[in-house]
Amino acid sequence: MGAGFSRRAFLQAALPASSALAFFSTSFRRDSLISAATSTKPQKVIVVGAGLAGLIAAFELMQSGHDVTLLEARMRPGGRIHTMRDQFSDGLYAEAGAYDFTDAYVLLCQRCFLPSR
Known part of the structure; x- marks a missing residue:
């Protein structure tokens, strides 16, 4: 700052x-937001944060023809979703962060040919 x-x-x-x-x-x-994004000429867009919402926003904007730059403060994507390994014994881990999956996440899974249900 x-x-x-x-x-x-x-x-x-x-x-x-x-x-x-x-x-x-x-x-x-979601449909009205996507149609609004495709109705304008391609723009340069910065998406701040590579959590699931940021990744989906960047993906949708790129699909609409925009020039997207994705910024993330951490050295990994995923936002709050991550694997916790440091607090546990070797070989043990826990998944943290995700607790609510909306239709946008289901759509992303379908587009990436991943199981969505």
Whole structure:
């Protein structure tokens, strides 16, 4: 961040905006969002975060012909979904993060020829 804008201040300002965005995004149908994305000329788009939502957004935008750059802070994609290995004995692990799969995830599984049900 800049010299006068701390990470804490950014997060405090971004939280209400992201909450509102999450609320309103659930009121739109996926088909209307995709048709809106395909109705414009190709754009350069930056998707922040390579969690499932970011990966799906980047995938859909690329399918619509946009030039997409995907940014992720961690060294791995997946967001909160990850395999926990460090806390356990050798050979043991746990899967963490995913607890809710919407139709967008089912669609992605189908497009990648993965079982969706």
